[in-house]
Amino acid sequence: MATPTALLDELGKRYTLSEIHIQRDDLLFLKVTKPQAVRFLKDLRDDAGYTHLTFMTNIDYIEDGRFTLTYMLHNYDTHHEIGVHVDLDRDNAEMDSIHNLWAQGRTYQCELREMYGIRFPGSPGLDDDFCLEGWDQIPPMRKEFDIVAFSEERFGNRPGRGSTDPREHMGTVMYPEHRDGTEH
Amino acid sequence: MFEPAAPVDLSSGKYLKLWQGPQHPGITGNMSLELTTCGDEVVACKTHVGYLHRGFEKLMERRTFIQNFTIVCRIAVPEPTFNEYLYAAVVEELSGIKAPERAEWIRTFNLELMRLGSYLMWLGGVGAAFGQSTIYQWTVTHRDYILDLFEEMTGARVYHMYIVPGGVRGRLPEGFEDRARKVLDGVERLLMDVEKILFNNVVFKTRTKGLGVITKDMVDPYGITGPNQRAAGFARDVRRDSPYLMYDEVEWDVITGTASDTYERAWVRLQEMHQGIRIMRQVLDRMPTGGPFQTPLPNVLHWEVPKGETYIKAECTRGEYGYYLVTDGSQYVRRVHVRGPSYTHAIALMEKMAVGTNIADIAGLMVSLHTYPPEIER
Amino acid sequence: MKPNQSALGPLMNEGLPPEDRDLFSNARPVLYEPYPVEVVEKFVNWVRANSLWLLAFGTGCGAVEINPLMTARYDAYRMGVQTRPTPRQASVFLIGGYASVKTLKRIIRSYEQMQGPKFVVCLGICPINGGMYWDSYNTVNQFDLYLPVDLYITGCMPRPEVLMAGVLELKKKIMEGRADGANRYVENFDWYKANQKRVIKNWNMPDYNW
Numbered sequence: 001m002a003t004p005t006a007l008l009d010e011l012g013k014r015y016t017l018s019e020i021h022i023q024r025d026d027l028l029f030l031k032v033t034k035p036q037a038v039r040f041l042k043d044l045r046d047d048a049g050y051t052h053l054t055f056m057t058n059i060d061y062i063e064d065g066r067f068t069l070t071y072m073l074h075n076y077d078t079h080h081e082i083g084v085h086v087d088l089d090r091d092n093a094e095m096d097s098i099h100n101l102w103a104q105g106r107t108y109q110c111e112l113r114e115m116y117g118i119r120f121p122g123s124p125g126l127d128d129d130f131c132l133e134g135w136d137q138i139p140p141m142r143k144e145f146d147i148v149a150f151s152e153e154r155f156g157n158r159p160g161r162g163s164t165d166p167r168e169h170m171g172t173v174m175y176p177e178h179r180d181g182t183e184h
Numbered sequence: 185m186f187e188p189a190a191p192v193d194l195s196s197g198k199y200l201k202l203w204q205g206p207q208h209p210g211i212t213g214n215m216s217l218e219l220t221t222c223g224d225e226v227v228a229c230k231t232h233v234g235y236l237h238r239g240f241e242k243l244m245e246r247r248t249f250i251q252n253f254t255i256v257c258r259i260a261v262p263e264p265t266f267n268e269y270l271y272a273a274v275v276e277e278l279s280g281i282k283a284p285e286r287a288e289w290i291r292t293f294n295l296e297l298m299r300l301g302s303y304l305m306w307l308g309g310v311g312a313a314f315g316q317s318t319i320y321q322w323t324v325t326h327r328d329y330i331l332d333l334f335e336e337m338t339g340a341r342v343y344h345m346y347i348v349p350g351g352v353r354g355r356l357p358e359g360f361e362d363r364a365r366k367v368l369d370g371v372e373r374l375l376m377d378v379e380k381i382l383f384n385n386v387v388f389k390t391r392t393k394g395l396g397v398i399t400k401d402m403v404d405p406y407g408i409t410g411p412n413q414r415a416a417g418f419a420r421d422v423r424r425d426s427p428y429l430m431y432d433e434v435e436w437d438v439i440t441g442t443a444s445d446t447y448e449r450a451w452v453r454l455q456e457m458h459q460g461i462r463i464m465r466q467v468l469d470r471m472p473t474g475g476p477f478q479t480p481l482p483n484v485l486h487w488e489v490p491k492g493e494t495y496i497k498a499e500c501t502r503g504e505y506g507y508y509l510v511t512d513g514s515q516y517v518r519r520v521h522v523r524g525p526s527y528t529h530a531i532a533l534m535e536k537m538a539v540g541t542n543i544a545d546i547a548g549l550m551v552s553l554h555t556y557p558p559e560i561e562r
Numbered sequence: 563m564k565p566n567q568s569a570l571g572p573l574m575n576e577g578l579p580p581e582d583r584d585l586f587s588n589a590r591p592v593l594y595e596p597y598p599v600e601v602v603e604k605f606v607n608w609v610r611a612n613s614l615w616l617l618a619f620g621t622g623c624g625a626v627e628i629n630p631l632m633t634a635r636y637d638a639y640r641m642g643v644q645t646r647p648t649p650r651q652a653s654v655f656l657i658g659g660y661a662s663v664k665t666l667k668r669i670i671r672s673y674e675q676m677q678g679p680k681f682v683v684c685l686g687i688c689p690i691n692g693g694m695y696w697d698s699y700n701t702v703n704q705f706d707l708y709l710p711v712d713l714y715i716t717g718c719m720p721r722p723e724v725l726m727a728g729v730l731e732l733k734k735k736i737m738e739g740r741a742d743g744a745n746r747y748v749e750n751f752d753w754y755k756a757n758q759k760r761v762i763k764n765w766n767m768p769d770y771n772w
Contacts, residue, residue, distance in 0.1 A: 103405050143245075
């Protein structure tokens, strides 16, 4: 079995890899371009032994206007993990489907469509309800979705229920004399 | 990997659409299976989840790191400590904190005790699904003695909030080890009884042998982990393969099976309970009784975790449980993703395995995969 | 002053497709009228209080403490409590903590399928004011806007002892004739329905399921 560095050297010949970041001995993250991504995952699965799709998720970088998909793959022989990042355009997020590579890919894609509004053309059952039912707002996991305002508007709060920010409350109400000491 | 189901003409009168759940006794937790049946044979199955969706990942994005630690345990109801440990572990790794050794021992014990308690509840579920409610009465009662230990250790029965980033919240009480040993002895005797009454029971054997076979080539494409995978003959266990906490210090065996049917999965879990008791006894023997149990944290009200990302996994009762944390250097989480093993077991796998079984077996099949809905939808 | 139920007209069942509307009843729920003789009503209440059948629908995390409650150690059977798998046979609906919108729809449907006398008991802090999930986009914050609640058992999570105390309290309320949630539901039916439809956006079931 190839060591992760040897593997990266070999894959680097065929794919544009960037932002390689070794987090631990058994975990590294890298970024591939969107057109290459599914082929890259397939190569990792079929040739490099990364047969287990641990999970697939998405990170919302609203300030850069991009989504970053993360596929986490695990190699059962070397017990090594690779997190594959793929950048998507936030306003028109669309990605190739991996439902043919892993059975649970379909479910993850359905969830990401619902929670972020990412399209995966060809993924079966993509538009089915996953967690939500009758959702009429923007996808809830997107950063611009304000859950406090929504919860207040849709569900209301019982009168008398208060909520304080611990930083404010401890500094001004509970321990005003230590206010300067606790700031840093 | 995806095999589309054969189209079914519901208007032909040959098929019946049958919902099992969410309000149904033969379902694990609050989820539902939409079965299409022909006679009593299931020809198609679709899992519906989301009845317990609280949007944890979104809630955690707007809470500080110390506030998050109180809510993570609520993600998987019967097994909160795995969430606590994994959340603490990802935060510790990114902020460069190391928990003291004593805390690691206590965490190991805590996790194994939780595993035993969760398995006991599952064993009761197996008994109940196959019409043996006696088992359910016994195991849930013994699980309660385990909850008593938790209460003594942490102050709470179900949601402990005990494992904090940097260590654990308190030391073990005086005389705890002896009481823990007594409970473990009791559970061990119970397991022997259960083995006699359930695993040698002809009804149980007839109904479970050959039901719901996971073939070897299904394991990787479906992302099957944990006992479901080990019953198929793979000796893969996160505790052995990527040791965390004190699992490489104690002696225990990875249990595997061959037949990979419902009976074998139950058998593997029963043996793993014995292994868990073995681990816990060693931990109790070797646990240091002095020394710090917590590393001081920075001022938690203004705690900024450096920019980074990591993924840490642990072997929970049902398989690989993992936390993926992305931080951006602020006081809040950029993204956290919880990887629950039930995600693939209850949806992709269940939808495949249910086809061809009959209605009466669905409950047993569901229980044998050991799924908890709250960790699917979070 | 109680509104006259019959004067309000039949239910429209507007969530259903037009061809399905005939399949379901459009009648409104009716008020429970106590027996005219007080001692008979008291006796009936005593009988009701001593055979509480729980609907075994684990709607949230609170359901995990129902298992110990119903097994050998705490054994709620000795108080006349037992679990039933179907709403048609149950008289107590135990809301196990937070209700997500998707579950709330099923809760309403199950509740309306229960036959009277019926009581709703809420476990945990979440149905009262949202609890830990007060800012969640998918859980309701005040459960009593959607269904009438007879008893709250607070805590996170409520222990089996507290559940037993709650059962005893519920019995007391029933015997005193104060557990009138089902009647409140009938009297304020339109208000409850409006609240329910405000959060459940895909209302594709009849307005009153029974």
